[in-house]
Amino acid sequence: MSFHSASVAIVHLALLGIGVWLIVIDARTHRLPNRIVLPTLGALVLLVLIEAIATGAADRMLRSLLGALALGAFYAVMHLASKQGMGGGDVKLAAVIGLVLAWHGWQTLVLGAAAAxxxxxxxxxxxxxxxxxxRSTRIAFGPWMIIGAALAIALTRYTGLW
Known part of the structure; x- marks a missing residue:
């Protein structure tokens, strides 16, 4: 296993832990805390930049950043369009998920977003x-965003089914 592959596996395991933590919090409180989501986003941006420098994969870095922007903007539009719909935490989590999914590829981003x-x-x-x-019951959406992203990564990266 190369250093890069080991690093990717470690980051995915860390994201899995953070994802489970956020699922539990959002299911209980309907909140996705900034103190968890924003540092995760910052760390991921830094990791993507470091990877681009180390591997010369600037195209993957650009795709990741565009994925974060695209999915974050999509959720921001939904947040602004409906006061009872998506929350601000969902918008920030969408940027995190968009960055990770787009790192794997556009197909993974679309699959993960749709799966949620x-x-x-x-x-x-x-x-x-x-x-x-x-119809008026509030349902936490963060868990479905995280589970959809995990399924998309599993389907596109680890199973080869897609």
Whole structure:
């Protein structure tokens, strides 16, 4: 295993830990704390820059930064369009997820973003069918963003199915 591969594995394990932490927090409180999300974003930007310098993969760095900007902007538009919809924490988490998914490729970004909405919608439908929620029930979306991103990475990077 090369140094780069080991580094990628370590970063993914760290992100998995942070993701689980954020899932628990958001499910309980409907908040994605800045004290976790913003340092994660900063550290990831720094890692992507270091990787670009070390490997000469400036194209991957640019794609990652554009992915963070694109997914963050998409969520920001949804946040501004609906006071009861996406929260500010979701917007910041979208930048983190966009950066990570785009690092893997545009296909991974699109798959992860779509998976979040599909999983969140399925969860909401199940709750409504069980009469545990209605159209006005607030549902934490951060967990679905994180799970969708993890599934997209697994499908595109580790299984070769996509």
């Amino acid at each position: 909405f599909l999983l969140g919608a399925l969860y909401a439908l199940v709750l409504m069918l069980l009469r545990r929620a209605d």
